[in-house]
Structures are given as structure tokens and as C-alpha cells.
Amino acid sequence: MEQKIKDIISAFEKDLSDVDNPQSLEDLRIKYFSRNGLLSNLFEDFKNLPKEEKPKYGQLLNITKKEAQEKFEQLKKNLANNLDTQKRFVDLSLPGREQTIGSEHIISQTIDNISSIFKGLGFSVYVGPELESDENNFESLNFPPDHPARDMQDTFFINDKFLLRTHTSPVQIRLMKEKKPPIRAIMPGKVYRNEAISAKSYCLFHQIEGLYIDTDVTFAELKGTLVYFAKKLYGQNVKYRFRSSFFPFTEPSAEVDIWWQPKGKEGRWLEILGCGMVDPNVLDNVGIDSEKYTGYAFGMGVERMALLKYGISDIRLFFDNDYRFLQQF
Amino acid sequence: MKISLNWIKDYINLNDISVDEIVEKLTTSGLEIEEVIDEAKNFENIVIGFVKEVKKHPNADKLSLCIVNDGQEDFHVVCGAPNVAEGQKAVFAKVGAELPGAGFKLKKAKIRGEFSFGMLCAEDELGLSNNHDGIIVLDESAEVGKPFSEVLNKNDVILDIAVTPNRADALSHIGVARDLAALFDRELVLPEIKLQENEKEVGELAKVIVENEIDCPRYVAKVVTDIEIAESPEWLKKKLLSIDLRPINNIVDVTNFVLHEFGQPLHAFDLDLLADKTIVVKNVERNTKFTTLDAKERILEETDLMICDAEKPVAIAGVMGGENSEVTENTKNILIESAFFRPSAIRKTSKRLGLSTDASFRFERGCNPEITIQAANRVAQLISEIAKGKIAKGELDIYPNKIEPKVVALRFSRLNKVLGFEVAKDEVLGMFKKLQFQLVESDENKSSFEVPLFRHDIEREIDLIEEVARIFGFARIPAVEKISVALEEKIDQTKFDFKLRRQLTGLGYYEIITNSLLNEDNAGYFDNPISVLSPQTIEMSHARTSLIPGMLQTISRNIRVKEKNLKLFEIGHVFKLNNGNEVNSFDDITENEHLLIAVTGKKFESVWYDEDTKFDFYDLVGTVDEILKKNSFDKYLSDNYILDEDKVFDFHIEKKFKKEVVIVGGKVKKKLLSKYEIDQDVFLFDFNLDLLQKINTGEPAYHDLLKFPKVVRDFAFILDKNILYIDVVSEIKKGSSKLLKKIKLFDIFESESLGAGKKSMAFQLEYYDEARTLTEEEIEKDFWNVIERIKSKFNAELRGS
Structure with a gap:
């Protein structure tokens, strides 16, 4: 009896594996599960067994039949699924319903990138008004009236006391007047220059300035910080130099150049930012003891950074807001 | 400022130092070289060649095959010039040469089947003239192989330096040489001045009176008589030409030369044209007219410092001389002025007149009061040498209050504290x-x-520290490898703006940045605008009072390039005058940050899944509602609906916080759009972000997740068309208990079957309680209560009943 059960099951499994369409599935059902099917016949044989063997085979038969039925149902389901797929047609290659993720203006993205680097170094971010007083924009920053240094920036004056800020430095002045050191902050924002509009210059642009004032701030720290920044932005192998320069509000003052190597063209030094130690006059002007505290400041033009990074040759593109331009970033 | 390296070498020996090194050192120490013009480089690979052999080209009648020797090797050269002949010495451009007159790089070439390794040059190809008659034939004595630049004496290197306003001391060849002496640790050799003065005392020939001693602390005059005006000698003309100065005559050229040598501006007057042979330094009456050397009439202010003679003005001090006392070809006797003027006085006049000259540029930055005599003597010496003049004995020197040099101390500990590195004391002293x-x-x-008095930029210890950093080079200052961060409160005032940017871009909008300066018409359309003084164009004469003009300009520009379907936003400042027209304090102006969102064109344009659909007002309202909700402002704002047209909108919504309008938005009216040549609908919303951020929304609160079922009920009413959605909603709220949590309008339509002037609105109400399961009875009660209220309030008919 036991052998017979085994034979039937192994035959069933073989037949099962051969089933690949509804017809052969139906044949299988009739062969094993119909009233005269092979499995049903086993139960007929069972009836004829001696009484003492019945408990042993009864259980075995029931389990065997149940397992076989489960296998059959599973196969039936699989077969049905396959058939479904074969029957319907879906063009999976159609384009999806259009959805758009817009984008921040490339200038905002650049500000965000630069700010993130400095925020990571413990800088706060402050902003201020664009329409400023001459005092905040020039005088407190050590630009005396009637000084040639004022020629460095063509200014949009409102009158002799007010103007459109030429740099974000007045935010530094406001901050220093309001807060006690330590102060470590960057100031992004729009600045204005009364210049003719061309591919190279626009009447406004964006700046990010930085300021750090504490009891032990040195040029060596400024240098370390800006080198870290330049490497973050232009790669760890960036070649740079610090070049002596002049800004009324810092002393010593320097400009930072990086070596720019366009493909297939001659390389050259390109200025990326200005920096220096905050001039003691500026600290005194805002009531910070310049003997006790030292500080550094730096500033950079955001458009310039973006022009460089993306190889854009005309600054006006930033302010034309052509959709075809906006969509590229 | 142009500086000639050959000229510099008159004062310092730099022969063993390369141009690149000089450029690098000057640039990093603060004299930024913007351009290096290497004259010889233009003639690289161009040498004197010897024409050994000339044969006819086998395939071309007009060409010759030549063998040219460059002093070392023979080259085959094809030449088309009619005058080429054996035994000539000619200008031979080898392969690799870039011909100054032709603008291309010479390569090996095959000309009618014959190779040519270079060419023999005509004058035009070298940029010497337009002559192309034949090749240049040099003198027998020319040395074969010698670079042609040497024949032409083109061996100078010109540096174009951007001098920062603090470095008045560097505005001359000696000034730059002085920096080089410190940078390369060399000796500076100043020109030796030896004067052969005659017996006649200068005091017998001229007189100087300084009335305004404040603006003219020192005035030195020297007199040279019996001069012969002529063209300057070659060496002098060459020096001036090398720095782009046009030679005029031997007197003017000498004063220009000494200006660029010492940095001291000088002026030569025709002594015989000065009334009473007297110089008076003073101010003149306002509105006095005066004609300067450039033949322009200038109208003077009483603050302008003038050089006058006994009767009239003869020069604007420190800026430009006058026509009436100019040195001409008839001049015999001259008075040389070498003065020191107060920088801000000169700057004021020069600025006001819009007249910047080599002299004013230096005076306004600060000259050296101590060099005046030396410079005047240098001029007198050169004039006597090249214009045969006789130098009167001595000089007139009005210097009532001698300017004393400052003494400044440098603490080495402070140097270390500022720079963060130590420099040896000896090194500092040497520098x-x-x-x-x-x-x-x-x-x-x-x-x-x-x-020294020529260093106007050095007054304090920090200025000395800068000199150390500048001369030793910032490269020597180490970059720290770690920093410490103070743990004071960190603030990010741009956080909200960037959050809005993220949210709006997530909703498919693109950010724009437009010009804050507009013409008066556009800026003044919305509010009282602030004007700027002397803008570059009238298109940028006023600060914007609204972001709308910039947005409409952007839309218009994009439509012109066929980008018609746009979702845009801008975050920026707007400005207005509060009262009156004057800005005397910050109280007179309002500057606010705004956000402007706009949509225009089509939402879907010929796509497979939808028909053409234009953006409408509700697309934008959806954006605004979501932004307000996401930032928790929605609960604090109340709406005003305005169907009447105003200056900007066809219809619009105002959103107020307390009594202040914070947000305005609607459909832009056609009349405004047509000003910008836009012929499609534009919807926009303008947010005053400063006012919006005044709303204290607190942190978003967490609510437990709902554990009990929600129940929904739908109904639809037929009611009058002009009843507002918001009024129905408010009535639903009034008629409901706190179990009603959400109201959704899921359908709205008008049709003939509803009757004229009627519409159908279908709502879904959602009920639940956080603490329990609701019973059927209480919901039914709530629901029917609402229905009855709406029916009676709006005279509405419940549909399907």
C-alpha cells in the first residue's frame, strides 16, 4: 500500500510539471481527482485494508491528498495569471503624465551652496536692507568722504545721505553695533553698482560676505578657512594664491585667485574673493575694542562664482530669466 | 598705469630676474599686473636671414625657390616677392613665428609642390607699414641670425598695473622700483641731478604768492630761460611712447617724463605770458570762466584752487593748465611748477569737472611734499640739456608749514597676533x-x-603690519589646519526664504531674479517710488515698488521666444517713499521683502492624456493655499473678495492678518498686460514676507493618530449662482458640532435644468471624534441640522429629495 501511494504521488508530480495550458490542467484533474481518479481509487483500496492497518494509512492518505490538492490549486492560479498577461495589451512605453519640479534660480542655488559650507563652520547668516545710509555703507567702513577709494565702486546715490548699498558690508556694521563678539556670520544679498549693463557687468549682483570677530582671530586662520572653502567649491587640488590688495575696511587686505584651466585653452589666475583683517578703525567705529579683539572679513561675488562654475559668458542671462535658461539648473 | 621695464632698469638692477618673477612678485605684493606686453614676443622666431640661393619655382612663374640661412642652418623657402635676390640680408620668419601684421602662425607649407620652411617678410606682414611692394632688404652690415626685435629695438616689456587708491607712492617708475628693491632685496639707484645754474637769481625773474596755504601747503617754482622749443630726442620720445604718451615738444615731454619718473606732477608755464611774471595760488569767484589746455571752457566754483598770475587764472591747480599760458613753439622762457596740493581739494574739483588727468590722479591720492624741489631740478636739468635752456639760480619755495613725517611703532607681539606667524626682527628692519x-x-x-612722506597710506601700527604681510608675501603666512568655533547662538535669517523656494520649486515653479531698478513709469505704477541720482539710463531711474513689473517683463520676454506656459516666482525687496519726496532718515522709506508667484499660459498643451487646459485662477489659489497651510499661516488670515477691477487686477483676493493686507492676488487686467505686450491671461499673488513673518505660528503641533473610524456624508444643493462658496462653508460650520472635521466641495456646475441663475454645489462632510466611535444618530442629527440651515439661509433646494 505504502509503495502504491508513493508511486502515484511521484507520477502526479511528473504530470504536474508537464501542465502548461488549461486543457492539460483539466486532464490532470480528471486523472487524479475525479471520482474514478487515481487518488480517489486509493481510498477505495483503503476500505479493503485489514483493520489494524487502517489508522496508519488513513492519516497518510489524507495528508497526501491534501498536499496534492494544494499543489494543483497553486498551479491553477499561476496558469491563470500567465494567461491574463498574455491576453491584455498595455503600452508601457507611453510617456507619463507630465509633472515638473521647478528650480531655484542658479544664483540662489549658488548662495545656498556657499552658505552651507560656512554654516558648517559655525557661521550664522544675516541679511539687511538694500537701501542704506552713506554712514553704514561707507563712513563706518573707513571710506572717508572725498576719498578716491569711493571711486572703486560706482554708486547709485539716492541723495548725499542715502544710497543703494554697493556691498553687503553694511550688514556687518549693523551686526557689530547690535551684538558683542564673538561674531561669526555671513551676509548674502543684492548689491548695486551704477555701471552700464554689458555682458561683463550688470547694475546689480549678489554678494556673500563673511565676518569673524573674537579675541584671537589671525590672518592665518582667515587663510585656513578660505583655503578650506576654495577646496570645497573647486576641488581638493585647487591651486590658489593670496595677493595683497586694498579695501578701506580691512588691513592687511588680500584677494584670492584660483588657477583656472579651461580645456584646450591657456590657464590663468582668476580672482574669486577679497578678504582681510578688519581695520581697527572699523572696530572702533562700532564700539568694539580693537586692541582686545581682532577680526577677519571676506566677500565674494555670487554671479562670478556661477559664471565660472557653469562656463556662462554673459552675466545678463542671470537677469533675463529665459525659461530655457532657468530649466537648465 | 603703464610701466616700462627698460625704464625701471634705470633705477634698479633686475637683469638676472625673469619677467615672470617680476610679474608674480609685484602682483602678489599689491601692484596687480593686469597685462604684460612683451614687445619682443611679437617677433619671436623672426631673425635676420641670408639669402644664399634663388632659383625659379618649377611650377610657378612668379615664385622663387630660395635657400635662406639663419646663421646656423639652411632652409628651403618659397618666395613671391619680385625683389628677392641672392646675397641679400632679409627678415626671415621661421616656422612657429606669429607675424604681427598677418595674425597667423607660420607652418611648414607646400606651395605648388615645393616645401617652404618659413617666409621672407615685407613690411606689412611685420605690421611696420602697409607696404607690400617687396621683401625688406637690410643693410650689408646686418648680423645674420640676430632677432629682428633687436634690429627694431623692440626689447621692452610693458606692465599694465592696476594701482589701488592707497598706493599713491607707486604711481611712478621710481615708486615701482622701490617696491622691487624691497621685494628682491636690491639697491634703488636714484638719478643723479647736476644743475648748471647761471648767475641770475630766480627771484629777479618771477614771484610766487600762496594765498590759500591750506589747499597748497607747498609751491616750488623754477625758471629756465632762453630755451629752444623742438621735438624731443629719440630716447625721450621712445620712453614716453613705450607707456602710451604722445610726445609733444621737448618742454612738455620733459615734464611728463619726470612725472612718470618721480610721480610728481609738473607744469611748465610760458613765463612771458604770466602778467607781472607772478604766480598767485588762490580761489577765484564763482562762475569765473576758464579755458583749459584741451580748449574746453570750464566754469569755476569758489572752492576750486586756481593758479593765477597777477591778473587772471592760468591753471586749475593740480588738474590742468590753461590755454592762456601754454608753452608754444614761440616760448622762450618758462616757469616750472612743482607743488604739493591738498588731496581732497584736487579731488573735489577734478570730480566736479569730470576731468581726471595724470596730475589730478596723483595729487588726489597724495604726492610727496619733499620731492618738489628735486623734481623741479630734474626738469630744469633735462630742459637745459635738450632745449639748451639757462637755469636761473635757486628756486622759489613757498612752504610755510613744514609737514613733519609721522613716527609709528610696531610691536612684534601685535604683528604675531594679527598675522598668526612670526617674522624675524632683522628681516622686518631690513625690509x-x-x-x-x-x-x-x-x-x-x-x-x-x-x-616717508610719500607713504600717505601709513599712519598706524596696522599699516606697518600690512607692509610686512605684503612684502614678505601672503604665501609665507601658514593656513591654520583647525579652527575652534564659539558656541554662541547661530542664526539663519535666510532660512524662511529658502524654505519657500524649496516648496515652490516642489510645486513646479521656477525662480526668477529681475532688476530692482525700473523706469519711472513702471516703478511709480504701484506706489510712490524712490529715484536714484544720475542713473546710467532712464530705464533704471527708480527703485521698484512692486515685483509685478519685473514679472510681467519676464513673461513678455519669454512669450517672444515662444515660451508661453510659465510658472514663476521671485523673492526680492521693494521700496517706497512713505511721505513727501525727501529721504532724510530710514523712517522716510519702507523696504520690504516680497514674494510674487505667477502662472500664465496652459497647464496641458496637446498631450495624450488631457485636452488643452489653460491655467486658471484656481491653479494659483491652490498653490497659495498649500504654501500657507504648509507654513501654518492659513489659520491666521482672513479673506476679502474684490470683483471690481482696480489698477492691477480684473478681480482679486486680499488676505489680511489682523487689519493689515499681507497677500494680494488675482487675475491681471488686460490693460496692464497690454503695456507689456502680453496677450494671454496672467494670474499672480504678491506676498509681503516681512508682514507674513510677523505672524507667530509657533511650532507645528503633533496630534495623536486617529484610532476611531471616520464617517462621511454627501449632499448637493441647488442655490443662487452668486452665493459664495466661503459663505456656504461658514454656514455649514455654524450648523455643525465639533464632530465635523472636514468640508470638501466635490462638484459645482450650472445647467439649464437647474433653472436660470442657479448652480449646484455638492459637498462631502467628514465626521469623527478622537476619543470614540460615533453613533449613527448623532451624525444624522448634525447632518440634517446643516441641511436645514442651508435651505433656509440661502433658499436652497436639497438635490435628489
Whole structure:
């Protein structure tokens, strides 16, 4: 009896594996599960067994039949699924319903990138008004009236006391007047220059300035910080130099150049930012003891950074807001 | 400023130092070289060649095959010039040469089947003239192989330096040489001035009176008589030409030369044209007219410092001389002015007149009061040498209050504190000596220096520290490898803006940045605008009072390039005058940050899944509602609906916080759009972000997740068409208990079957309680209560009943 059960099951499994369409599935059902099917016949044989063997085979038969039925149902389901797929047609290659993720203006993205680097170094971010007083924009920053240094920036004056800020430095002045050191902050924002509009210059642009004032701030720290920044932005192998320069509000003052190597063209030094130690006059002007505290400041033009990074040759593109331009970033 | 390296070498020996090194050192120490013009480089690979052999080209009648020797090797050269002949010495451009007159790089070429390794040049190809008659044939004595640049004497290197306003001392060849002396630790050799003065005292020939001693602290005059005006000698013309100065005559050229040598501006007057042979330095009456050397009439202010003679003005001090006393070809006797004027006085006049000259540029930055006599003597010496003049004995020197040099101390500890690195004391002392600072006293801790009078930029210790950094080079300052961060409160005032940017871009909008300066018409359309003084164009004469013009300009520009379907936003400042027209304090102006969102064109345009659909007002309202909700402002704002047209909108919504309008938005009216040549609908919303951020929304609160079922009920009413959605909603709220949590309008339509002037609105109401399961009875009660209220309030009919 036991052998017979085994034979039937192994035959069933073989037949099962051969089933690949509804017809052969139906044949299988009739062969094993119909009233005269092979499995049903086993139960007929069972009836004829001696009484003492019945408990042993009864259980075995029931389990065997149940397992076989489960296998059959599973196969039936699989077969049905396959058939479904074969029957319907879906063009999976159609384009999806259009959805758009817009984008921040490339200038905002650049500000965000630069700010993130400095925020990571413990800088706060402050902003201020664009329409400023001459005092905040020039005088407190050590630009005396009637000084040639004022020629460095063509200014949009409102009158002799007010103007459109030429740099974000007045935010530094406001901050220093309001807060006690330590102060470590960057100031992004729009600045204005009364210049003719061309591919190279626009009447406004964006700046990010930085300021750090504490009891032990040195040029060596400024240098370390800006080198870290330049490497973050232009790669760890960036070649740079610090070049002596002049800004009324810092002393010593320097400009930072990086070596720019366009493909297939001659390389050259390109200025990326200005920096220096905050001039003691500026600290005194805002009531910070310049003997006790030292500080550094730096500033950079955001458009310039973006022009460089993306190889854009005309600054006006930033302010034309052509959709075809906006969509590229 | 142009500086000639050959000229510089008159004062310092730099023969063993390459141009690149000089450029690098000057640039990093603060004299930024913007351009290097290497004259010889233009003639690289162009040498004197010997024409050994000339044969006819086998395939071309007009060409010759030549063998040219460059002093070392023979080259095959094809030549088309009619005058080429054996035995000539000619200008031979080898392969690799870039011909100055032709603008291309010479390559090996095959000309009618014959190879040519270079060419013999005509004058035009070298950029010497337009002559192309034949090749240049040089003198027999020409040395074969010698670079042609040497034949032409083109061996100078010109540096174009951007001098920062603090460095008045560097505005001359000697000034730059002085920096080089410190940078390369070399000796500076000043020109030796030897005067052969005659017996006649200068005082017998001329007189100087300084009435305004404040603006003219020192005035030196020297007289040279019996001069012969002529063209300058070659060496002088060449020096001037090398720095782009046009030679005029031997007198003017000498004053220009000494200006660029010492940095001291000088002026030569025709002594015989000065009334009473007298110079009076003073101010003149307002509105006095005066014609300067450039033949322009200038109208003077009483603050302008003038050089006058006994009767009339003869020069604008420190800016430009006058026509009436100009040196001409008839001039015999001259008075040389070498003065020191107060920088801000000169600057004021020069600025006001819009007249910047080599002289004013230097005077307004500060000259050296101590060099005046030396410079005048240098001019007199050169004039006597090249214009045969006789130098009167001595000089007139009006210097009532001698300017004393400052003494400034440098503490070595402070140097270290500012720069963060130590420099050896000896090195520091040596450097200042090279820069011509006198050491006054020195000990272990500090040294004091007398600052030379040409260094107007050095007054304080920090200025000395800068000199150390500048001359030793910032490259020597180490970059720290770690920093410490103070743990004061960190603030990010741009956080909200960037959050809005993220949210709006997530909703498919693109950010724009437009010009804050507009013409008066556009800026003044919305509010009282602030004007700027002397803008570049009238298109940028006023600060914007609204972001709308910039947005409409952007839309218009994009439509012109066929980008018609746009979702845009801008975050920026707007400005207005509060009252009156004057800005005397910050109280007179309002500057606010705004956000403007706009949509225009089509949402879907010929796509497979939808028909053409234009953006409408509700697309934008959806954006605004979501932004307000996401930032928790929605609960604090109340709406005003305005169907009447105003200046900007066809219809619009105002959103108020308390009594202030914070947000305005609607459909832009056609009349405004047509000003910008836009012929499609534009919807926009303008947010005053400063006012919006005044709303204290607190942090978003967490609510437990709902554990009990929600129940929904739908109904639809037929009611009058002009009943507002918001009024129905408010009535639903009024008629409901707190179990009603959400109201959704899921359908709205008008049709003939509803009757004229009627519409159908279908709502879904959602009920639940956080603490329990609701019973059927209580919901039914709530629901029917609402229905009855709406029916009676709006005379509405419940549909399907």
C-alpha cells in the first residue's frame, strides 16, 4: 500500500510539471481527482485494508491528498495569471503624465551652496536692507568722504545721505553695533553698482560676505578657512594664491585667485574673493575694542562664482530669466 | 598705469630676474599686473636671414625657390616677392613665428609642390607699414641670425598695473622700483641731478604768492630761460611712447617724463605770458570762466584752487593748465611748477569737472611734499640739456608749514597676533629700510619708524603690519589646519526664504531674479517710488515698488521666444517713499521683502492624456493655499473678495492678518498686460514676507493618530449662482458640532435644468471624534441640522429629495 501511494504521488508530480495550458490542467484533474481518479481509487483500496492497518494509512492518505490538492490549486492560479498577461495589451512605453519640479534660480542655488559650507563652520547668516545710509555703507567702513577709494565702486546715490548699498558690508556694521563678539556670520544679498549693463557687468549682483570677530582671530586662520572653502567649491587640488590688495575696511587686505584651466585653452589666475583683517578703525567705529579683539572679513561675488562654475559668458542671462535658461539648473 | 621695464632698469638692477618673477612678485605684493606686453614676443622666431640661393619655382612663374640661412642652418623657402635676390640680408620668419601684421602662425607649407620652411617678410606682414611692394632688404652690415626685435629695438616689456587708491607712492617708475628693491632685496639707484645754474637769481625773474596755504601747503617754482622749443630726442620720445604718451615738444615731454619718473606732477608755464611774471595760488569767484589746455571752457566754483598770475587764472591747480599760458613753439622762457596740493581739494574739483588727468590722479591720492624741489631740478636739468635752456639760480619755495613725517611703532607681539606667524626682527628692519622708512628706535618688543612722506597710506601700527604681510608675501603666512568655533547662538535669517523656494520649486515653479531698478513709469505704477541720482539710463531711474513689473517683463520676454506656459516666482525687496519726496532718515522709506508667484499660459498643451487646459485662477489659489497651510499661516488670515477691477487686477483676493493686507492676488487686467505686450491671461499673488513673518505660528503641533473610524456624508444643493462658496462653508460650520472635521466641495456646475441663475454645489462632510466611535444618530442629527440651515439661509433646494 505504502509503495502504491508513493508511486502515484511521484507520477502526479511528473504530470504536474508537464501542465502548461488549461486543457492539460483539466486532464490532470480528471486523472487524479475525479471520482474514478487515481487518488480517489486509493481510498477505495483503503476500505479493503485489514483493520489494524487502517489508522496508519488513513492519516497518510489524507495528508497526501491534501498536499496534492494544494499543489494543483497553486498551479491553477499561476496558469491563470500567465494567461491574463498574455491576453491584455498595455503600452508601457507611453510617456507619463507630465509633472515638473521647478528650480531655484542658479544664483540662489549658488548662495545656498556657499552658505552651507560656512554654516558648517559655525557661521550664522544675516541679511539687511538694500537701501542704506552713506554712514553704514561707507563712513563706518573707513571710506572717508572725498576719498578716491569711493571711486572703486560706482554708486547709485539716492541723495548725499542715502544710497543703494554697493556691498553687503553694511550688514556687518549693523551686526557689530547690535551684538558683542564673538561674531561669526555671513551676509548674502543684492548689491548695486551704477555701471552700464554689458555682458561683463550688470547694475546689480549678489554678494556673500563673511565676518569673524573674537579675541584671537589671525590672518592665518582667515587663510585656513578660505583655503578650506576654495577646496570645497573647486576641488581638493585647487591651486590658489593670496595677493595683497586694498579695501578701506580691512588691513592687511588680500584677494584670492584660483588657477583656472579651461580645456584646450591657456590657464590663468582668476580672482574669486577679497578678504582681510578688519581695520581697527572699523572696530572702533562700532564700539568694539580693537586692541582686545581682532577680526577677519571676506566677500565674494555670487554671479562670478556661477559664471565660472557653469562656463556662462554673459552675466545678463542671470537677469533675463529665459525659461530655457532657468530649466537648465 | 603703464610701466616700462627698460625704464625701471634705470633705477634698479633686475637683469638676472625673469619677467615672470617680476610679474608674480609685484602682483602678489599689491601692484596687480593686469597685462604684460612683451614687445619682443611679437617677433619671436623672426631673425635676420641670408639669402644664399634663388632659383625659379618649377611650377610657378612668379615664385622663387630660395635657400635662406639663419646663421646656423639652411632652409628651403618659397618666395613671391619680385625683389628677392641672392646675397641679400632679409627678415626671415621661421616656422612657429606669429607675424604681427598677418595674425597667423607660420607652418611648414607646400606651395605648388615645393616645401617652404618659413617666409621672407615685407613690411606689412611685420605690421611696420602697409607696404607690400617687396621683401625688406637690410643693410650689408646686418648680423645674420640676430632677432629682428633687436634690429627694431623692440626689447621692452610693458606692465599694465592696476594701482589701488592707497598706493599713491607707486604711481611712478621710481615708486615701482622701490617696491622691487624691497621685494628682491636690491639697491634703488636714484638719478643723479647736476644743475648748471647761471648767475641770475630766480627771484629777479618771477614771484610766487600762496594765498590759500591750506589747499597748497607747498609751491616750488623754477625758471629756465632762453630755451629752444623742438621735438624731443629719440630716447625721450621712445620712453614716453613705450607707456602710451604722445610726445609733444621737448618742454612738455620733459615734464611728463619726470612725472612718470618721480610721480610728481609738473607744469611748465610760458613765463612771458604770466602778467607781472607772478604766480598767485588762490580761489577765484564763482562762475569765473576758464579755458583749459584741451580748449574746453570750464566754469569755476569758489572752492576750486586756481593758479593765477597777477591778473587772471592760468591753471586749475593740480588738474590742468590753461590755454592762456601754454608753452608754444614761440616760448622762450618758462616757469616750472612743482607743488604739493591738498588731496581732497584736487579731488573735489577734478570730480566736479569730470576731468581726471595724470596730475589730478596723483595729487588726489597724495604726492610727496619733499620731492618738489628735486623734481623741479630734474626738469630744469633735462630742459637745459635738450632745449639748451639757462637755469636761473635757486628756486622759489613757498612752504610755510613744514609737514613733519609721522613716527609709528610696531610691536612684534601685535604683528604675531594679527598675522598668526612670526617674522624675524632683522628681516622686518631690513625690509623697512628698503622701503625708505627711517628706524627711530628699536628694542626687543617693538621698533619705531619715521614714515616717508610719500607713504600717505601709513599712519598706524596696522599699516606697518600690512607692509610686512605684503612684502614678505601672503604665501609665507601658514593656513591654520583647525579652527575652534564659539558656541554662541547661530542664526539663519535666510532660512524662511529658502524654505519657500524649496516648496515652490516642489510645486513646479521656477525662480526668477529681475532688476530692482525700473523706469519711472513702471516703478511709480504701484506706489510712490524712490529715484536714484544720475542713473546710467532712464530705464533704471527708480527703485521698484512692486515685483509685478519685473514679472510681467519676464513673461513678455519669454512669450517672444515662444515660451508661453510659465510658472514663476521671485523673492526680492521693494521700496517706497512713505511721505513727501525727501529721504532724510530710514523712517522716510519702507523696504520690504516680497514674494510674487505667477502662472500664465496652459497647464496641458496637446498631450495624450488631457485636452488643452489653460491655467486658471484656481491653479494659483491652490498653490497659495498649500504654501500657507504648509507654513501654518492659513489659520491666521482672513479673506476679502474684490470683483471690481482696480489698477492691477480684473478681480482679486486680499488676505489680511489682523487689519493689515499681507497677500494680494488675482487675475491681471488686460490693460496692464497690454503695456507689456502680453496677450494671454496672467494670474499672480504678491506676498509681503516681512508682514507674513510677523505672524507667530509657533511650532507645528503633533496630534495623536486617529484610532476611531471616520464617517462621511454627501449632499448637493441647488442655490443662487452668486452665493459664495466661503459663505456656504461658514454656514455649514455654524450648523455643525465639533464632530465635523472636514468640508470638501466635490462638484459645482450650472445647467439649464437647474433653472436660470442657479448652480449646484455638492459637498462631502467628514465626521469623527478622537476619543470614540460615533453613533449613527448623532451624525444624522448634525447632518440634517446643516441641511436645514442651508435651505433656509440661502433658499436652497436639497438635490435628489
